[in-house]
Amino acid sequence: DAKTTQPNSMESNEEEPVHLPCNHSTISGTDYIHWYRQLPSQGPEYVIHGLTSNVNNRMASLAIAEDRKSSTLILHRATLRDAAVYYCILRGTGGTSYGKLTFGQGTILTVHP
Amino acid sequence: KAGVTQTPRYLIKTRGQQVTLSCSPISGHRSVSWYQQTPGQGLQFLFEYFSETQRNKGNFPGRFSGRQFSNSRSEMNVSTLELGDSALYLCASSLFSGGTEAFFGQGTRLTVV
Numbered sequence: 001d002a003k004t005t006q007p008n009s010m011e012s013n014e015e016e017p018v019h020l021p022c023n024h025s026t027i028s029g030t031d032y033i034h035w036y037r038q039l040p041s042q043g044p045e046y047v048i049h050g051l052t053s054n055v056n057n058r059m060a061s062l063a064i065a066e067d068r069k070s071s072t073l074i075l076h077r078a079t080l081r082d083a084a085v086y087y088c089i090l091r092g093t094g095g096t097s098y099g100k101l102t103f104g105q106g107t108i109l110t111v112h113p
Numbered sequence: 114k115a116g117v118t119q120t121p122r123y124l125i126k127t128r129g130q131q132v133t134l135s136c137s138p139i140s141g142h143r144s145v146s147w148y149q150q151t152p153g154q155g156l157q158f159l160f161e162y163f164s165e166t167q168r169n170k171g172n173f174p175g176r177f178s179g180r181q182f183s184n185s186r187s188e189m190n191v192s193t194l195e196l197g198d199s200a201l202y203l204c205a206s207s208l209f210s211g212g213t214e215a216f217f218g219q220g221t222r223l224t225v226v
Contacts, residue, residue, distance in 0.1 A: 034214070043117075043203050043217030044156070087156075098169040098210045099146040099161025 004088045009108040012078045020073040020107055022088030027068050032091045034101065035062065035073045037084040044087065044103075047073065083111045115139065117206050117218035125224045131192040134221045138185050138206030145187040146215065147179060150201040159202075162187055163210055191223075199225045 005023040012018040024033065034049040048055055048062045050071075055062040061074040075082055085106040091097065118137040126132050138145050146169075147159040158171040162181035179189045185206075191198055201222050205215040 036215075043220050044205075046214040046216060049214055096169060098163065099144050099205075099207065099215075100158045100169055100171070101146070101148075101156075101205070101215060102158065103148075103156035105155065 003102075004090060004104055006086070006088050006104065006107045008105065009110065011110045011112065012075075013112050014079060015077050018075040018078045018082070018109065018111075020075075020086050020088075020109065021070065022072070023070045024088070024090055025069045027090055028092070030093050032093070033062065033064060033068075033071050034089045034091050035060070036087045036089065036101070036103075037082075038087070038106075039081075039084045045084075047086070049091070078109075078111045080111050080113060083109055085109070117204055117216050119202075119204050119218035119221050121221060122219065123222045123224075125226060126194050127226055128194055128196060130194050131190060132194060132223060134189045134191075134202055134204075134223075136187045136189070136204030136206075136218060138187070138204075139216055142206035142208050142216075143185055144207040144210040144213075145181055145185060146205045146207070147187070147189050148203040148205065149173075150203060150220070151199075156203070159189070161210065168210070194225045196225050199223060 035047040036044040038044045050062045063072045087106040120135045144163045146161040150156045161169040165181045176192045181187045201220045203220045205217045207215045
């Protein structure tokens with residue numbers, strides 16, 4: 001499985017933007033870039049995903065580098081409820097990738113009031 | 114629409130027993146994946162079912178098995194329980210597989226004593 005590299009932890013202040021980086025230098029052409037987050041005592045929650053172009057949804061934005069070897073999850077205005085572990089995952093589209101999300105250690109985001 | 118439902122939420126079993134966990138995916142979703150989460154190993158992929166067929170399997174012993182029914186509901190079974198099987202077991206459903214977002218349930222917390 002193609003691997004991703006994320007910082008172990010990041011901190012932010014409430015109401016400020018947060019940029020969570022992810023490196024995935026071995027990404028293949030058919031891998032989608034997914035972001036999930038997990039709040040304490042809950043299952044992971046889908047945040048956003050993309051293939052080549054930048055993506056926006058109500059939760060966040062995903063900026064994908066032109067060579068696709070890195071991406072950045074952007075939370076435009078962090079709230080205390082955004083404190084969670086954020087996982088950057090490459091998801092393939094067939095064969096040994098069926099249904100499989102390979103979770104790394106993720107980035108622990110702390111949001112200060 | 115209703116999210117992914119996992120039952121039971123909590124379970125305590127004795128070593129050597131077997132256990133069956135249930136997952137009801139989001140209506141219309143045909144792919145169901147199972148994950149094990151422990152503090153030491155993080156989130157690990159167990160297997161994925163699509164239209165009643167297991168299409169992918171993680172690196173777990175044969176004591177871990179599953180099945181999917183025609184209504185897409187899935188069950189996971191663990192036989193001959195060991196202390197190390199104590200974990201949070203998560204189920205995720207997707208409309209298809211690969212590329213599409215996955216939606217997770219709250220999980221079943223299994224404790225083996």
